[in-house]
Amino acid sequence: xxxxxxLDSQVPVFEEAPVELRCxxxxxxxxxxxxxVQYPNQGLQLLLKYLSGSTLVKxxxxxxxxxxxxQTSFHLRKPSVHxxxxxxxxxxxxxxxxxxxxxxxxxxxxxxxP
Amino acid sequence: SQxxxxxxxxxVQPVGSPLSLExxxxxxxxxxxxxxRQAAGRGLQLLFYSVGIGQISSExxxxxxxxxxxxxxxxxxxxxxxxxxxxxxxxxxxSGSGSGELFFGEGSRLTVL
Numbered sequence: 001x002x003x004x005x006x007l008d009s010q011v012p013v014f015e016e017a018p019v020e021l022r023c024x025x026x027x028x029x030x031x032x033x034x035x036x037v038q039y040p041n042q043g044l045q046l047l048l049k050y051l052s053g054s055t056l057v058k059x060x061x062x063x064x065x066x067x068x069x070x071q072t073s074f075h076l077r078k079p080s081v082h083x084x085x086x087x088x089x090x091x092x093x094x095x096x097x098x099x100x101x102x103x104x105x106x107x108x109x110x111x112x113x114p
Numbered sequence: 115s116q117x118x119x120x121x122x123x124x125x126v127q128p129v130g131s132p133l134s135l136e137x138x139x140x141x142x143x144x145x146x147x148x149x150x151r152q153a154a155g156r157g158l159q160l161l162f163y164s165v166g167i168g169q170i171s172s173e174x175x176x177x178x179x180x181x182x183x184x185x186x187x188x189x190x191x192x193x194x195x196x197x198x199x200x201x202x203x204x205x206x207x208x209s210g211s212g213s214g215e216l217f218f219g220e221g222s223r224l225t226v227l
Contacts, residue, residue: 032214043218051213094214106157
């Protein structure tokens with residue numbers, strides 16, 4: 001069964017610092033990968049996704065993620081964070097196709113301090 | 115474009131009372147539909163999913179139920195709420211011909227007292 005591990009439950013950083021949120025997945029077949037962001041009391045919003053092709057994926061709000069098949073990782077990065085990036089971030093995976101349930105990680109709370 | 119709406123946004127109910135949360139999707143046909151729950155300090159728990167009208171799959175045993183009376187309508191119900199049913203409920207849809215990503219509603223905050 002697919003599993004997704006987000007290695008950090010909380011990541012505090014200062015404004016304008018770089019950040020990396022880590023995600024590892026387990027799968028023996030091809031995999032689609034996603035990062036979502038959730039602001040307080042809101043639904044989840046898709047940040048970016050990896051389906052195939054270039055391993056560096058760019059998303060909204062200046063975020064990017066790199067797919068690393070050998071390390072089964074899909075870490076999310078931003079070179080300079082803002083206060084407004086404070087939110088919960090979820091990594092998710094499925095084994096491909098449109099009728100497959102996503103497996104979510106437990107989430108990483110990113111807190112950006114002034 | 116596709117949109118998804120959930121209501122009510124917030125709900126405070128006494129223990130033992132019934133529940134009905136509704137979710138509708140517009141701008142797409144035959145979507146897969148999902149109900150998730152987030153308890154305080156926890157991640158996302160998949161409760162139900164549906165691949166078509168009247169087709170419901172339950173992921174965890176509980177006193178909740180789901181129904182899909184129309185193609186783009188998904189309802190989460192309970193006959194008697196428990197304290198442990200408190201949480202943030204999220205509805206999501208998935209295209210039947212896309213890459214598998216989910217699109218989420220705004221969420222419904224349920225507090226059971």
